[in-house]
Amino acid sequence: MAKPRVIYWFRTDLRLHDSPALKAALDLEPEALWPIFTWDPHYVYHVKASPNRWQYILDCQQDLSDSIRKLNPNSKLFVLREAPQTLLPKLFVAWKATHLVTLWDSDEVVAKNGGKPTMSITQLQTAGYKIGEVPKPISAPDSLPDPGEMPIDFEQAQAPKTADLNAPYRNKADKTYNSLAGPNGDFAIETLEELGLPAATTPHRGGETIALKQLNKIMADEKYAATFRKPETSPAAFEPQSTTLLSPHMHFGALSPRLFYWRAREVVEKYGKGASTPPESLTGQLLFRDMYFAAQAAIGSPYTQTLNNPYVRFIPWHLPSKHADTETGMSAISGEYHVDSPQADKWFRRWKAGTTGFPFVDALMRQLRIEGWIHHLGRHMVACFLTRGGCYVHWERGADVFEELLIDHEPASNAGNWQWLSCTAFFSQYFRCYSPVAFGQKWDKNGDFIRKWVPELRHLDAKYIYEPWKATQAALDKAGVRVEGDGLSNSHKEGVYPEAMFDFNERRSVCISAMKRAFKIGLHGNDEAVKNGTWKVLFEEAGETEMEGIGGAGDTDEGDYADDADHESHKISRSRDGGKHGRGKGNAIKQGPMDRHVKRLKN
DNA sequence: TGAATGGTTGGTCGC
DNA sequence: AGCGACCAACCATTC
Numbered sequence: 001m002a003k004p005r006v007i008y009w010f011r012t013d014l015r016l017h018d019s020p021a022l023k024a025a026l027d028l029e030p031e032a033l034w035p036i037f038t039w040d041p042h043y044v045y046h047v048k049a050s051p052n053r054w055q056y057i058l059d060c061q062q063d064l065s066d067s068i069r070k071l072n073p074n075s076k077l078f079v080l081r082e083a084p085q086t087l088l089p090k091l092f093v094a095w096k097a098t099h100l101v102t103l104w105d106s107d108e109v110v111a112k113n114g115g116k117p118t119m120s121i122t123q124l125q126t127a128g129y130k131i132g133e134v135p136k137p138i139s140a141p142d143s144l145p146d147p148g149e150m151p152i153d154f155e156q157a158q159a160p161k162t163a164d165l166n167a168p169y170r171n172k173a174d175k176t177y178n179s180l181a182g183p184n185g186d187f188a189i190e191t192l193e194e195l196g197l198p199a200a201t202t203p204h205r206g207g208e209t210i211a212l213k214q215l216n217k218i219m220a221d222e223k224y225a226a227t228f229r230k231p232e233t234s235p236a237a238f239e240p241q242s243t244t245l246l247s248p249h250m251h252f253g254a255l256s257p258r259l260f261y262w263r264a265r266e267v268v269e270k271y272g273k274g275a276s277t278p279p280e281s282l283t284g285q286l287l288f289r290d291m292y293f294a295a296q297a298a299i300g301s302p303y304t305q306t307l308n309n310p311y312v313r314f315i316p317w318h319l320p321s322k323h324a325d326t327e328t329g330m331s332a333i334s335g336e337y338h339v340d341s342p343q344a345d346k347w348f349r350r351w352k353a354g355t356t357g358f359p360f361v362d363a364l365m366r367q368l369r370i371e372g373w374i375h376h377l378g379r380h381m382v383a384c385f386l387t388r389g390g391c392y393v394h395w396e397r398g399a400d401v402f403e404e405l406l407i408d409h410e411p412a413s414n415a416g417n418w419q420w421l422s423c424t425a426f427f428s429q430y431f432r433c434y435s436p437v438a439f440g441q442k443w444d445k446n447g448d449f450i451r452k453w454v455p456e457l458r459h460l461d462a463k464y465i466y467e468p469w470k471a472t473q474a475a476l477d478k479a480g481v482r483v484e485g486d487g488l489s490n491s492h493k494e495g496v497y498p499e500a501m502f503d504f505n506e507r508r509s510v511c512i513s514a515m516k517r518a519f520k521i522g523l524h525g526n527d528e529a530v531k532n533g534t535w536k537v538l539f540e541e542a543g544e545t546e547m548e549g550i551g552g553a554g555d556t557d558e559g560d561y562a563d564d565a566d567h568e569s570h571k572i573s574r575s576r577d578g579g580k581h582g583r584g585k586g587n588a589i590k591q592g593p594m595d596r597h598v599k600r601l602k603n
Numbered sequence: 604t605g606a607a608t609g610g611t612t613g614g615t616c617g618c
Numbered sequence: 619a620g621c622g623a624c625c626a627a628c629c630a631t632t633c
Contacts, residue, residue, distance in 0.1 A: 119630085120609095120610075120629095279611045280611050280612085284611070384613095427629085429613090430628065431625075431626060432628090435614065438615085439613075442614095515628095
């Protein structure tokens with residue numbers, strides 16, 4: 001019998017160690033093994049992502065390729081520029097491949113939770129206890145067989161030319177798909193240049209080498225690692241930040257969560273008394289990740305949206321998503337939204353631009369844009385502010401922005417955390433509201449974090465730095481800053497910081513009252529009244545005025561975008577169902593290459 | 604069954 | 619400075 005010829009298809013799991021599928025492939029003692037990555041046009045054009053995020057995945061690919069080369073100089077990561085569903089069948093014939101392996105599938109948590117989504121950390125922990133110990137990571141292989149002949153004498157499927165959602169970022173045309181094996185025919189990893197994108201601005205870089213180095217550094221500080229308590233880490237810390245920054249590595253698969261988990265466990269056991277425990281500890285953070293994954297696995301595609309999601313509370317937020325098909329509602333979010341309130345839209349655009357006039361919020365949003373990363377509690381602050389604690393804008397708008405800008409964007413965690421913060425699922429104490437003034441001051445009295453990210457305020461007295469609208473003229477003159485404008489038309493003027501876009505305490509009480517009424521009405525995303533629009537009657541009867549369709553200059557879809565530098569935000573992509581993981585209609589192969597937990601396929 | 608309890612990460616005031 | 623009571627009062631789980 002002929003020896004197997006294996007295609008090892010990397011999707012997001014861009015690491016060599018801790019891959020049961022790769023181990024299984026090597027156990028077959030293949031004659032040839034091709035480590036391939038499919039660069040999918042669907043992903044490149046239809047998932048909106050900043051250059052920071054593109055850079056990260058290119059880093060991960062390069063690092064993986066280098067690691068493969070070290071094991072076998074004849075091999076590397078072979079990148080093919082075509083969608084997997086059209087490419088793989090052709091590759092099987094052309095390369096005479098006999099096996100395709102990808103990653104593993106895990107729905108055990110859901111099964112142990114009675115088939116229901118894990119909606120709290122205790123549920124996750126109970127389910128995890130029933131399953132047993134987290135498996136130890138598998139070490140990287142110490143050798144890899146040669147790849148076989150790699151003919152590509154077949155047609156490359158045409159890349160779709162419509163709706164390039166990343167067009168606003170590109171300063172040149174995208175050339176990624178000009179040829180299947182890249183410009184030199186050597187299956188090279190893409191470059192930002194080829195993608196037509198400008199350079200990344202983030203200092204955070206990807207790849208397993210960096211990830212492992214960072215992991216070692218964290219675990220070497222035994223006290224830090226063993227006593228880590230997430231709620232006590234500062235969102236205002238920078239250089240260095242207060243948390244591990246390992247999330248983007250895990251997102252792209254450059255770091256194994258199991259390796260992270262077991263390294264943390266070892267440090268905790270060695271440390272003994274005084275070590276922190278889940279959910280606040282380092283391992284606890286990984287449990288939250290699994291909680292969101294399992295919730296998504298159980299709920300399916302409505303998980304990342306409100307419509308049709310029985311676990312998400314319906315709140316008539318401003319700027320609701322447009323749904324392509326409200327009848328079926330499945331994967332229906334088009335990425336566009338209704339501008340029911342021009343005022344709320346302006347608040348949203350100022351939030352996204354980091355020009356709300358609330359310095360702590362603006363500092364965080366600017367860090368997000370430049371670095372692609374902000375501290376978890378900083379995310380809480382800006383998320384609460386956009387939704388239930390300020391703007392009363394739909395959490396799906398915020399989730400869209402995070403998806404675009406975060407280098408560690410993970411669909412399940414992103415949607416879950418937005419639901420948490422907006423009190424629509426996982427968490428419900430809406431009267432606990434973050435203050436853009438007090439919350440930052442709790443961590444950073446002097447406002448050093450603001451001084452870094454909002455340089456126009458860097459000389460302002462600490463007394464006023466969180467609320468410059470209260471500063472005396474003398475204090476402003478001394479700091480060389482003027483507080484004026486709406487944050488959109490003059491956002492880049494030297495020495496000018498915008499006026500606060502509303503009275504926070506006023507908005508806070510309006511929002512809390514509105515949340516109270518919405519909770520009393522008690523609709524969820526799958527209720528008929530939500531699908532057919534009759535929810536509105538219920539809210540009107542309750543005397544609600546802070547809701548979709550009411551507020552600002554009136555009930556209209558035609559906002560005023562005359563000074564809108566960012567109106568492409570109306571067409572943000574969503575790839576929200578990235579977590580179906582091959583469940584349901586056998587659709588694993590249709591998903592973008594950045595998805596996690598791909599089902600293992602047998603040929 | 605109704606009350607008690609727990610829920611990773613709020614703000615403010617007063618001592 | 620750090621702690622506890624209070625604010626107005628959520629949900630799901632447990633006993």
